[in-house]
Each structure stands twice: as C-alpha cells, then as structure tokens.
Amino acid sequence: MSEQIQVKNVSPVKVHQPPGGSNKKRPSARSQIYVRAVKGPIETFRRLFGFIFVGIFALIPWIQYDGHQAILLDIMNQRFTIFGLTLWPQDLTLLAYIFIVGAFALFFVTTFAGRVWCGFMCPQTTWVYMYVWFEEKIEGPRNKRIKLDERPLDFDKFWRKSLKHIAWLSVAMLTALTFVGYFTPIGALFIDFFTFNASFWAVFSILFFAGCTYGNAGWMREIMCTHMCPYARFQSAMFDKDTFTVSYDYNRGEKRGPRPRKLKHEELADKALGDCIDCNLCVQVCPTGIDIRNGLQYECINCGACVDACNGVMEKMNYPKGLISFTSEERLTGGHTNIVRPKLIGYFVVLLVMIGLLMADILTRSPLEVDLIRDRNSLFRENGRGNVENVYTIKILNKSQDTHTYTIEVKGLASYNILADTTVTVGGGEVFSMPLSLETSPKNLSEAVTDIYFHVRTEDAEGNVVEVDEPTKFLYR
Structure with missing residues (x-):
C-alpha cells in the first residue's frame, strides 16, 4: 500500500476535423469528406483484392453444380444448398460452427494485423471505393469536386451530378439483383425482373437492397464505419502492443512543418524539424477523414491509403519511407515486435479446434x-x-x-x-x-x-x- 502509483501526463492533441461543406455557416453533424485519389503498392493491392472480391461475389450465384445452382440459400423452403451439401433447419449446429470459425478467424487476423478486414475485405469499404471511383471519373479530382459543390447549379454541374447518381444507382441495382440471386434462382430472377414478371417480394427485396447499397456507399460512407458498425467499437479488445496497425512515427516526424525541397534530410536536426512536412495528404486520402498523426483512432480502417500517400511524399523529398507504416506500438517505442505470443496462439488453437469440429460434423453428417x-x-x-x-x-x-x-x-x-x-x-x-x-x-x-x-x-x-x-x-x- 506504500507504493506510489505513477501518473502519466497526457498532453491534449489537436484533433483534425474534416473541412466543411459548401454551407459553412450552418453547423453540421457530418462535414463531407472529399477523398483524394492515391497511388502506391498498397492501393494497387487493395484495388486488385477488391476487384477479385467483387468478381467472386458476382459469379458465385451463376455457378451450376449437378444441374442446379451451386449456392442457393432458399429461405422460403428452409433449405440451403452449397454445392453437394444441403442444409436444413435441423443442421443448425453446422451453421453455428461456420459462424464461429468465421468469428475466430476474424479475431486471429485482427490480433495480428489490425482491422485489415475493414480496409481490404469489408463490402462497405469495397463499394465506397467503387462509388468514389465513379465520382472521380465524372466530377474530377478532389479539388475540382470541392469547387463543383461550391458552384451554383448550372448545366455542367447538373449533368455531372445526374450521371454520377445514374452510375451509382446502376451499381446498386446490379448489386441487389446479385445479392437476391443468392436466395432465389438467379437466372429466372433476372429474366422476371426485367420483363416485369417478378413477384412482389422479389421486387421489394431488390429495391430494398439497392436502396441500402446506394445510401450506404453513396451517402453514409464513413458513418457506417464510425457510428453503425459494432466491429469498430470492440476491435480494441483484440489489439495489443504487438498488433500491426497503420501508425505515424511521432519521434521521427515531429516537429512537423513545411520546408524547401532542397533541404537535405541530414540538415533537419539543425532546423529542429522532423520528417513530416505537414502536407496533409494523409488526411485528404483517408476515407474516414481522420488524421493518423493524432495516434490510433477507432475510425481508422487500416486501408493503408495514408501509407502510400506519405511514402510518395517522402520519395519526392528524398527522405526514408515509413514515416507512416504498418507497424506495432512496440516497434515505435524502440522494442521488438513479438509475432508469436500467447494471445495469438490462443486464437489460433481455438480456430483449429472449431475447424476440426466443423469438419467432423460435415463428415459424420448423415445424408x-x-x-x-x-x-x-x-x-x-x-x-x-x-x-x-x-x-x-x-x-x-x-x-x-x-x-x-x-x-x-x-x-x-x-x-x-x-x-x-x-x-x-x-x-x-x-x-x-x-x-x-x-x-x-x-x-x-x-x-x-x-x-x-x-x-x-x-x-x-x-x-x-x-x-x-x-x-x-x-x-x-
């Protein structure tokens, strides 16, 4: 009882706020975020991974197996068909094992590499980037989009906005048709829908999911990640000092500030400057509009866009890359990242056990x-x-x-x-x-x-x- 508890002094950090929209006089709960395009190896991999993911999502319902749709989740008849496997309500334990395996796989990956699911595999992120791509191709880069929104409505603004929303709605309709095709034969669904012969519930489902896609990816965007997704709230429970997350090297970057490009890296100490030139590109490319330099935040989805943007600036300044990188808290403080650790091993062991139980249930399942x-x-x-x-x-x-x-x-x-x-x-x-x-x-x-x-x-x-x-x-x- 005589030991004194050490108190750590935490200095307040200026938190970045996204720039306001066209009407800055009226306060808003959400300022529009204009995501800037970025190029780099992480962005290239994320786009390739997203393209593969969307391709798999779109092709799976069209695959045929033994003369029937390979994957058909027929809720009306309480029958799930997965290739040669038919699941009934009596197979609830098998479905439970599948969900448990997916959950522990997510826990294991999150403990090791942070929220890479959110940044690279989450449908919300994939469709948001898809919508942003249409937005950029039709309305122009980030600065042009900001100026376009500040302009009064004219013919140029009208046709650009109209074309963008037509593209968004088209993607939403195709997404909804494909998604509903997992629950009803997709070939007949497309024919009946476009010939106006689809049933009421089929049409209702398609319009409902199209509206959800259009609203989530086109309008709500980061709100889904920051306010509605429960994963953003409990993810910190799986993090530790050895988890790889997108992080800013504070000791190397501060004191931040602009400087001439001719200033060499070796001369920064004489000017009392760090490597960060305060260009704000890491903020402009972030899909949730945060400043990673403020530290780890629950809004960060580990997409790595800020890593590519910062590395591009470091390369132009002839500075070493990695000011913002996928690294661990332990490594930032000068330590060594322990990849093999009890928490990670525990998740892996439980994952293997659940996969074993799932396989045993499938193999012993009576037809x-x-x-x-x-x-x-x-x-x-x-x-x-x-x-x-x-x-x-x-x-x-x-x-x-x-x-x-x-x-x-x-x-x-x-x-x-x-x-x-x-x-x-x-x-x-x-x-x-x-x-x-x-x-x-x-x-x-x-x-x-x-x-x-x-x-x-x-x-x-x-x-x-x-x-x-x-x-x-x-x-x-």
Whole structure:
C-alpha cells in the first residue's frame, strides 16, 4: 500500500476535423469528406483484392453444380444448398460452427494485423471505393469536386451530378439483383425482373437492397464505419502492443512543418524539424477523414491509403519511407515486435479446434433424416380385422443431391402390417411426407406402451448402405 502509483501526463492533441461543406455557416453533424485519389503498392493491392472480391461475389450465384445452382440459400423452403451439401433447419449446429470459425478467424487476423478486414475485405469499404471511383471519373479530382459543390447549379454541374447518381444507382441495382440471386434462382430472377414478371417480394427485396447499397456507399460512407458498425467499437479488445496497425512515427516526424525541397534530410536536426512536412495528404486520402498523426483512432480502417500517400511524399523529398507504416506500438517505442505470443496462439488453437469440429460434423453428417409425428386425434383404434392400429406421419429428408429409393420397416414388433407404401422415392434435396397406419395383433402386445423403431434404409451409387432408426411408441389400451 506504500507504493506510489505513477501518473502519466497526457498532453491534449489537436484533433483534425474534416473541412466543411459548401454551407459553412450552418453547423453540421457530418462535414463531407472529399477523398483524394492515391497511388502506391498498397492501393494497387487493395484495388486488385477488391476487384477479385467483387468478381467472386458476382459469379458465385451463376455457378451450376449437378444441374442446379451451386449456392442457393432458399429461405422460403428452409433449405440451403452449397454445392453437394444441403442444409436444413435441423443442421443448425453446422451453421453455428461456420459462424464461429468465421468469428475466430476474424479475431486471429485482427490480433495480428489490425482491422485489415475493414480496409481490404469489408463490402462497405469495397463499394465506397467503387462509388468514389465513379465520382472521380465524372466530377474530377478532389479539388475540382470541392469547387463543383461550391458552384451554383448550372448545366455542367447538373449533368455531372445526374450521371454520377445514374452510375451509382446502376451499381446498386446490379448489386441487389446479385445479392437476391443468392436466395432465389438467379437466372429466372433476372429474366422476371426485367420483363416485369417478378413477384412482389422479389421486387421489394431488390429495391430494398439497392436502396441500402446506394445510401450506404453513396451517402453514409464513413458513418457506417464510425457510428453503425459494432466491429469498430470492440476491435480494441483484440489489439495489443504487438498488433500491426497503420501508425505515424511521432519521434521521427515531429516537429512537423513545411520546408524547401532542397533541404537535405541530414540538415533537419539543425532546423529542429522532423520528417513530416505537414502536407496533409494523409488526411485528404483517408476515407474516414481522420488524421493518423493524432495516434490510433477507432475510425481508422487500416486501408493503408495514408501509407502510400506519405511514402510518395517522402520519395519526392528524398527522405526514408515509413514515416507512416504498418507497424506495432512496440516497434515505435524502440522494442521488438513479438509475432508469436500467447494471445495469438490462443486464437489460433481455438480456430483449429472449431475447424476440426466443423469438419467432423460435415463428415459424420448423415445424408438421411427421418421424422415421425403421431396422429393427435386418436391414440389407437381396433379395426374390423381385430388388429390394433396406430397412425403416424413419416417425413423422409433426402439431404443428398441424388434421388434415392427408401424402404420402410419396423423393429420391435413380432409381426406387423404397414398400411401404406413401404418403398418410396425421394428426389435430391427434397422432403417426402406420408401418413401411414401400423397394425398388429393384440397378441403381440404385452404392454400398453411398446417401444418400436421405424427403420428407413437405402443404398447410394457406390453401394454404401444409409439407414436410420427413428424411435417411437406403439400404444394399446
């Protein structure tokens, strides 16, 4: 209790605010951010990665497998088809494993490399950059866009703004059509939509998701990342001093300020200057409008745009690159980054365990499932032949993609008769439902309740036997 707690003096830092819009007299909760284009290896990789991501998103619904859409999440029929795998509501544990694996993969990557998901893979970021690309091609670079918004409405401004929003809406409609195509056959969806034959819910879904895409990527943009996305709020729980994040080297950059290009790097100490020339390019290229020089902020999505912008300036000034870089807090303070550490190992081990459980669940998953429902109107009845009857409804779920013929038998009764077809054929990924009556002589029943099993059996194309015993009860007296 005698030890004194050291108090760290934290000096207030001037936080950058994005420039105001055209109406600067009226306060606004959000000033428009005019993102400046940047070139560099990180930006090239991000664009290539985004192009591949969008291509995969657009092509997957069109892939065919065994004569049907390879990935079809049919919510109306409660059936998810993923190539040769059909998932039903009974496969909830399998879906849970998939989400858990995705979550721990995200935790592992975030602990190692920060919010690279947000900067390189998040659909919001990808579509925002896509919209900004249209904006730049139609309205011009950042400075021209600012001047265009400050101008009164004329013909040039009208057609540029109109063309931009037409492009945005076109991308939003194609995005919505593709997205809805994951939940309904996409070929028929496109034909029905453009021939005005689509159903109400299909049209509603397309217009709803198109509106969301247009609003999120065109208007809300960074608000989705800074105010609506929960990941931005809890990401810091996964960070540590060894996490690679986009960071500004304060010790090297300060004191910042302009200087002539002819001033050599070796002469900066004599002028009491750091490497930062205070050009503000790192702010202008940031999609969330923050100043990375103020330190790590929850708005930063680790896209690396400021890294490319700063490295370009350093190259022109003949200064060493890396004033802003993907680095760790430990390295900035002169230490060594520990890549292999307990927290990262823990996430990796849990991720491997969950992947193992997911694979085990898939490999041990039976392609056949049987459900039995007893008739609720009568427990039993005696028919004209003097036998006791119980009525059931049997449901056979064929989880494979092939058509199979199933035989139905009963175990637990010495002799019995099934008053229904005992051989049924069920198509791939379909559910067969049939009422049936099971009768037996009272001499075969020694108790009021007899435990029995409905035995359903089939063989696949390779000759492997697939069978299920579904327990139920036969009632008498």
